[in-house]
Amino acid sequence: MFGLYRPKTLEDALEFLSKNAPDVKPLAGGTELLVLIRDKKITTPKYLLDLSPLKKQLSYVKIEDGKVRIGATTTLYEISRTFLHSDVRFAGFVDTWKKFGTLAIRFSATIGGNVVAGTQYSDYATLLLAYDATVKAVSSRGERSIPLEKFILDKRIIDLRPDELVKEVEFAIPPQGSSSSFVKFDRRELLIAGIITGAFFLALEEGKIRDVKIAFDMVKGKRAPARSHEVESFLLGKTFSEDLIEKAAEEVLPTYMERITDWWTTAEYRLDMSKVALKRGLLKCKARIEKGVI
Numbered sequence: 001m002f003g004l005y006r007p008k009t010l011e012d013a014l015e016f017l018s019k020n021a022p023d024v025k026p027l028a029g030g031t032e033l034l035v036l037i038r039d040k041k042i043t044t045p046k047y048l049l050d051l052s053p054l055k056k057q058l059s060y061v062k063i064e065d066g067k068v069r070i071g072a073t074t075t076l077y078e079i080s081r082t083f084l085h086s087d088v089r090f091a092g093f094v095d096t097w098k099k100f101g102t103l104a105i106r107f108s109a110t111i112g113g114n115v116v117a118g119t120q121y122s123d124y125a126t127l128l129l130a131y132d133a134t135v136k137a138v139s140s141r142g143e144r145s146i147p148l149e150k151f152i153l154d155k156r157i158i159d160l161r162p163d164e165l166v167k168e169v170e171f172a173i174p175p176q177g178s179s180s181s182f183v184k185f186d187r188r189e190l191l192i193a194g195i196i197t198g199a200f201f202l203a204l205e206e207g208k209i210r211d212v213k214i215a216f217d218m219v220k221g222k223r224a225p226a227r228s229h230e231v232e233s234f235l236l237g238k239t240f241s242e243d244l245i246e247k248a249a250e251e252v253l254p255t256y257m258e259r260i261t262d263w264w265t266t267a268e269y270r271l272d273m274s275k276v277a278l279k280r281g282l283l284k285c286k287a288r289i290e291k292g293v294i
């Protein structure tokens with residue numbers, strides 16, 4: 001059993017956290033947390049801090065100071081009703097939405113919950129890495145910004161102190177001539193686990209790769225979403241071509257990709273599918289940039 005605290009304001013929530021941490025777990029959509037508690041994968045906390053009363057303050061998608069800002073309690077459904085699903089520069093959001101759990105889950109699950117979950121199955125976290133996003137954490141002691149790449153340290157290991165809440169996730173507005181994609185190979189009938197996922201951001205200028213960011217559900221040495229910087233460095237500044245992407249996938253990626261075998265599938269199959277995802281994802285970005293449609 002646990003107690004449920006329903007704060008009136010963000011300040012109230014932070015005060016409750018500062019007095020009761022580490023006996024409190026913030027509850028957003030509950031689609032990850034309640035399952036973990038039910039399955040006894042974590043110790044049942046003394047209190048759950050219900051974030052739903054903060055929706056007025058923390059649910060938004062907006063452009064401000066050259067940044068796209070997404071409030072932590074914004075649900076995936078709410079995101080799907082914004083420009084992130086109509087502007088080609090954010091096309092990966094549409095891909096991720098289409099491959100995420102079930103429609104019912106997408107109504108409850110929040111962006112904040114997805115990045116804090118911090119597993120290789122955190123699809124929006126993987127996508128946001130391809131946008132080089134930053135997490136804003138807040139506590140009664142103040143605010144701090146943490147690059148998402150440093151926020152997710154490893155599977156379920158997050159740089160978030162017990163008295164902190166995630167307030168928002170932000171990233172720079174991508175330039176014209178850019179787009180993104182998200183590729184997920186999974187077993188739809190089983191809903192949750194992806195065999196592999198990859199997120200790709202590409203900006204082109206006169207055929208040359210002006211910017212590229214690549215994230216996978218895991219890379220070498222990390223069992224959680226992470227960037228594939230070595231493949232990015234290989235591609236950056238070069239003229240985009242199918243041959244180049246083929247080389248990146250077949251020769252560069254395997255050096256920096258470590259895959260695991262589990263009861264879903266083998267490491268070899270995962271590596272092969274990572275190569276496919278890289279090729280498919282980058283070609284999709286290019287087609288989107290050229291056609292200007294998602």
Ligand SMILES: Cc1cc2nc3c(=O)[nH]c(=O)nc-3n(C[C@H](O)[C@H](O)[C@H](O)COP(=O)(O)OP(=O)(O)OC[C@H]3O[C@@H](n4cnc5c(N)ncnc54)[C@H](O)[C@@H]3O)c2cc1C
Nearest residue numbers: 028029030031032033100101110112113114116122123166
């Ligand atoms: C059937 C099913 C299918 C799923 N499919 C997918 C899928 O396809 N892709 C995928 O990525 N995930 C999937 N998930 C996992 C889950 O839905 C996501 O991780 C979701 O985004 C979690 O968000 P939430 O709002 O429900 O978080 P919650 O469950 O409420 O919280 C998750 C964690 O984040 C913490 N937390 C939440 N908000 C904050 C905050 N603002 N500040 C600090 N801490 C916070 C909680 O304390 C908890 O530790 C699935 C889950 C289920 C049950």
